[in-house]
Amino acid sequence: MSHQRTALITGASAGIGAAFARHLAQEGYSLLLVARRAEKLQALATELQQRYGVTCTVFAADLNDPAAPQAIMDFAQAQQINIDILINNAGLAGKGSFAGSAWSELAGEIQVMITAVTHLCHLVLPHMRAQGWRAVMRGQPVCVTGLVNKVVASSVRPLPIKLQYFLGNNMNPFKK
Numbered sequence: 001m002s003h004q005r006t007a008l009i010t011g012a013s014a015g016i017g018a019a020f021a022r023h024l025a026q027e028g029y030s031l032l033l034v035a036r037r038a039e040k041l042q043a044l045a046t047e048l049q050q051r052y053g054v055t056c057t058v059f060a061a062d063l064n065d066p067a068a069p070q071a072i073m074d075f076a077q078a079q080q081i082n083i084d085i086l087i088n089n090a091g092l093a094g095k096g097s098f099a100g101s102a103w104s105e106l107a108g109e110i111q112v113m114i115t116a117v118t119h120l121c122h123l124v125l126p127h128m129r130a131q132g133w134r135a136v137m138r139g140q141p142v143c144v145t146g147l148v149n150k151v152v153a154s155s156v157r158p159l160p161i162k163l164q165y166f167l168g169n170n171m172n173p174f175k176k
Contacts, residue, residue, distance in 0.1 A: 004055070006030040008076070008083045008124065010063060010116075011090035013040035020087050021048060021056075030055040032081055034072055035090065036062045057081060063090045064108045069119035083124045084131060088117045 007024050011017035013035035021031055025048040033041045038060035045056035059075050061068040076083060092112050096105075 004028075004030050005084045006032060006055075006081055007085035007087060008032045008034065008072070008120075009087045009089060010034045010120070011088075013037045013044065017087070017089040018044055020089060024085070025052040025054045025056070028052070028054060029085070030081075031057070032072075032076055032083065033058045034061050036060060063112045063116035064092075066111060066115065069116050069123060072120070073123045082127050082131075084128060086120060086124050086128075088120060090116070 007020075007029050009017050009020050009024075009031060012021050012031075012033035017035065021033055021044060025031060031045075031048065031054065033045055033056060035041050038058065041058040041060060045058050048054055048056050057079060059072055061072055063069070065071075073083075090112055092109055098106070
């Protein structure tokens with residue numbers, strides 16, 4: 001049974017996430033756009049629907065909230081949206097020193113950069129695997145201005161890459 005491929009893009013309201021959304025819309029994919037700023041998401045969805053005629057659904061969520069990945073997937077299920085491509089692009093980096101940062105700020109970075117990424121992958125893989133389809137991607141910030149908490153940022157960035165590698169190996173063999 002064939003269906004329109006749908007991509008879930010986190011951090012889709014600006015920058016690299018919006019660029020991924022524009023590219024996939026141009027290729028004809030349906031999109032589930034997720035970020036904290038609902039008004040920016042809606043503006044992007046309207047632009048993509050008008051320009052490319054694709055279905056764009058928006059869901060405002062803050063991946064700093066541990067319940068957000070499940071809420072995203074519950075929303076997708078309620079809307080009968082099957083996720084075929086997952087682009088984990090949401091990210092953040094602290095602006096102070098490691099020692100000078102509050103633990104809640106550091107824990108928030110870990111939640112967004114590691115826990116939410118892993119949770120979303122875990123939630124979408126059953127459908128992707130059943131369809132014989134895989135595309136899990138982690139967009140990485142190219143440049144972060146200001147003083148970045150390099151201890152947390154540099155320690156968490158390799159983990160999603162390793163997760164992506166593991167998932168690629170774990171999902172074989174694929175249904176053709």
